[in-house]
Amino acid sequence: MARIPVAILGATGAVGQRFIQLLADHPWFEIAALAASERSAGQRYAEAVRWVIPGDPPPAVAEMTIRPLKPDLPAKIVFSALPSEIARQVEPAFARAGYAVCSNASAYRQEPYVPLLIPEVNADHVTMIPRQRAERGWSGLIVTSPNCTTTGVVLPLKPLDDAFGLRRVFAVSMQAISGAGYPGVASLDILGNIVPYIGGEEEKIESETRLLLGRMENGKRIAADIAISAQANRVPVLDGHTICLSVGFEKTPSVEEAVAVLADFRGPEVVRKLPSAPEHPILVRPEPDRPQPRRDRDAMGGMAITVGRVRPCPLLDLRLVTVSHNTLRGAASGAIMNAELLVAAGYVE
Amino acid sequence: MARIPVAILGATGAVGQRFIQLLADHPWFEIAALAASERSAGQRYAEAVRWVIPGDPPPAVAEMTIRPLKPDLPAKIVFSALPSEIARQVEPAFARAGYAVCSNASAYRQEPYVPLLIPEVNADHVTMIPRQRAERGWSGLIVTSPNCTTTGVVLPLKPLDDAFGLRRVFAVSMQAISGAGYPGVASLDILGNIVPYIGGEEEKIESETRLLLGRMENGKRIAADIAISAQANRVPVLDGHTICLSVGFEKTPSVEEAVAVLADFRGPEVVRKLPSAPEHPILVRPEPDRPQPRRDRDAMGGMAITVGRVRPCPLLDLRLVTVSHNTLRGAASGAIMNAELLVAAGYVE
């Protein structure tokens, strides 16, 4: 089967680089074009990029010429790693021109009829796409991936919500520096230090969680009625977001019941067969001092969320800790899995 | 006025070193003896210690000979920096022999009639001491300092409790490596990593908070009726514990009211004149990205708790972040201030 040609918008940034690394050997997709801002367009990729991932860009990609952000790329799917303000202009132009835009930007995450997706969590939200096309007059489409921290909150809460009815969530994140891109966080700000603030992050975690756990009703997405309070911190960790959660349910589970539900979670049938789908989207570790970002972020190729320290909470029902890979599951790999879902669900021909 | 002779038990450990550094120039106290375990006893201090604080031990102390942990030291007050299991044996022997023991160990923190003290918070708990002496038949006494993390939780909550009636607390800590002593945390465990577990810490934060905010009634301490859920993490920060709090009150304050109450807090009259008392026990910073451990831990000589990001909480009433110096206010300086309070209150002659 011929691979589907894809393009990467914002190919020189940190997330763009991850897209390139991950798509270099993808069984379904083939990198057909790279695009970036005026500043880089026209240059050889290897010259334009400051590669921040270990190793080097794949040789074939290194020789590609970067194109401008115009919807004339030889691709069916475009992965957007653009800054949000640019995404806001560029992504609709591509959707209008018939491309399936899988965006990692926040620009359209809150938009009506634009699915905000984690395949294992809410694959059925793709059924909003026909209405999206109709409303906007697009032949293409936009789907979005959540904020990198939201993923580590929502994926482990999904099976607990299904089983016990999620009502209240406290989330305190300790987020890796790679989440801020390059150059991102100044070393003088973070070496041996913590910055207890990431602009806009807490609001994103709170609102995106409600969207992702929302249900489809008559073709409309109804946000979940969950009270959630988030606090976001930057810590001197390279990759991997750690999140301390306290959660309250309609029906209080025992620790054993919660662990069983987490460990058994697989996601819907259609999702399990996607090339990027991990065998276990959630791994539960029994050790008292896990998960840890450096030791657990790469579980299942960076696609599993590792959960540990599941224990009762004196205030709500349960406390737990999650670690997720913020630039893989939480960004580039997540968006690629969304594209796979679009293909499997027939939205890309 | 002649200075009061004091001794340090556990003088070679990390907290013992802080005691020595801080007492070297104390206006009321004078280091008269150092004591430590068999292994070190009999050695010159400079030889026995692996000094982990910048600089060197004070010259006069460097030449002292370490004595065994026996209650025959030429001192009135002893500061205990002993491990808890040893403190459990040694501290009562000193109390029985007439010494005022100011302990940083956890051994007797939960004991009836043993004050667990933060002077600005509960100076009146020293009124338990006569009953302690009577029950135990001691001519001396024991008072204890809380766990280093508890201090950063309780001190900022005290004025809020007084004003608005504290009812519920979520606390997630990000704790510095110096809290684990030396050698303490292995670098392979913490470099570029987070360990979401510190044995016994969460229980201590929860129970000590209730004791510290408890009230005296007919000579008895009644623990406060507060629901509290703590999650403790170790982070790659040298000194300074950062704590994210969400708190609920009987009477919901506005952000402005809460900030005013925090900024105005001074502690009781008797405490304000103690040599170690900072002018402001609580500093409120207005910047969105403060407090930070490396930039705020040394505020007011490491004796002030810095508070920031006071904002509403979607679940309880308020969210805030605190930073405190774990080996100063949270350990050695805190215990020294307790000793100052004992002197001011007439429990040491």
Next chain:
Amino acid sequence: MARIPVAILGATGAVGQRFIQLLADHPWFEIAALAASERSAGQRYAEAVRWVIPGDPPPAVAEMTIRPLKPDLPAKIVFSALPSEIARQVEPAFARAGYAVCSNASAYRQEPYVPLLIPEVNADHVTMIPRQRAERGWSGLIVTSPNCTTTGVVLPLKPLDDAFGLRRVFAVSMQAISGAGYPGVASLDILGNIVPYIGGEEEKIESETRLLLGRMENGKRIAADIAISAQANRVPVLDGHTICLSVGFEKTPSVEEAVAVLADFRGPEVVRKLPSAPEHPILVRPEPDRPQPRRDRDAMGGMAITVGRVRPCPLLDLRLVTVSHNTLRGAASGAIMNAELLVAAGYVE
């Protein structure tokens, strides 16, 4: 072809863990036994080990029972990750009993007729083995791997020595914490700090370099006549040793000549076909700011030494910087490659 049964001595330590990780899928070798000190012997591996490598021990190994350090293991080759003082007793017992001991310990590195090996550098030193056996009356044998830092010095210098005649070497190392094992370096010593001392390291680098670059003459190893001055530092890096070198030759090469010689190096024919042999033992990077430990340590599976900043030296001839993976090429993988060489050269049947 049946795989050769191997055992790991010191299987629970940091290097022992690397042996297990690397041998789990080795094409020639199969883990048949694990051995460790009394303290661990008799336990299930998964229970006895504190696994410090990301992920988990291979499932098959996790279930193995650890055996004592006695030469009755069902293996032909034993990999020794023992501390040197224990290796000194245990390794000869295994050699006497007929095992081929591939040691990562320093105990026998300086011994006459015991090859100190980096296959690409001095594969011919295995010809000392018959004499070793004769002198000691062993039916087995011992070969040793160099100190992890020596590897990053010697491998890049080998082709330069061959081409231009090495005479003088200045080496300043910046060594990762993993080189000290677990728990190893205390975080209080190294976070945001440098320790300019590693006991015995400088002497090892100096003497082992001369042995490794020595030549065989009439069955004897003649140490190379090279003046070398080493300074060793510990830095807050997880894995990967960085070394700044200044080198002087008999015949001064141009930078271009040196780079060509480095980039063309492949090692002897017999070595190129070993399973662990990287296609390029030395990678030369042209960027001004490379090599860097975090970005280059994993080159060619951690088996290549990355070299950069080749430039003239105002005092000697050339300056260059190398990065090598200290627990792969510099420890476990290096010892495994030595075992492969023994098999290829006919010393293990």
Next chain:
Amino acid sequence: MARIPVAILGATGAVGQRFIQLLADHPWFEIAALAASERSAGQRYAEAVRWVIPGDPPPAVAEMTIRPLKPDLPAKIVFSALPSEIARQVEPAFARAGYAVCSNASAYRQEPYVPLLIPEVNADHVTMIPRQRAERGWSGLIVTSPNCTTTGVVLPLKPLDDAFGLRRVFAVSMQAISGAGYPGVASLDILGNIVPYIGGEEEKIESETRLLLGRMENGKRIAADIAISAQANRVPVLDGHTICLSVGFEKTPSVEEAVAVLADFRGPEVVRKLPSAPEHPILVRPEPDRPQPRRDRDAMGGMAITVGRVRPCPLLDLRLVTVSHNTLRGAASGAIMNAELLVAAGYVE
């Protein structure tokens, strides 16, 4: 005595902030004006600055209005913390207008008749100033401070040069991130990593060392005839540059002789009385694992260079390690001490 009014050029940058911190309580100088680029001029200092030093700007300074970089400031001495390309334009304008410019920039360090100064090392180089004024037609003057790393090389070598005749130097630096200013080094580049390159640094160390150790002859500075090879590295350390040195002399000293000469060094009489002069410009530590940047950078208020590990070198004569505070002795404090020397020597009235 009235304090001398001084101004700071480039007051908002990292070095500018250090000038402000250090001059807040200076016995001879008083901050009379702050100046910075167009972008900041006109703003209140507290608003314009992103303060990267622990704590806050001194209150009096916080309220000052930043002025443009024009030579109409109410000051006699100006401290320049400007980037070099701007310093090249601005500093001569101030010198022409009668100001004594004490520059931390590299722009004029290599200029004839512009003293490059470390007071203890070459206070006599100020005698070039009359010729500088004559040649340029300036009523003011420029003196410069060396590169932050050069200071840690030259100050400890000065007494050894005087005693034994310095001939050859190998220097490998491990430099703190604060040396790159703010935002400076990206955390993604340096967390758990080393960057073995700092643009222009090695050339500066080499050439500035020869100037600083040069002698005055008939009013001219004759650069020292020393062969020096430097390699510069960036490491994840906040403050404090560590340098490994190997040095060769005309007359080989014993370790004891070298240590005695280092420990006895005081600098010339005129310098010892300057307010910023440390009692000991060089501290020799006997421990095998010192100096360390985090533990030794603040020795004598950050003004002493700590030296350790003095030992023979197999290639040259001696090896040693130095640690110096790069933003105090190596930058702001060094420039302030130069200004003190100008006052003491009568070049500022």
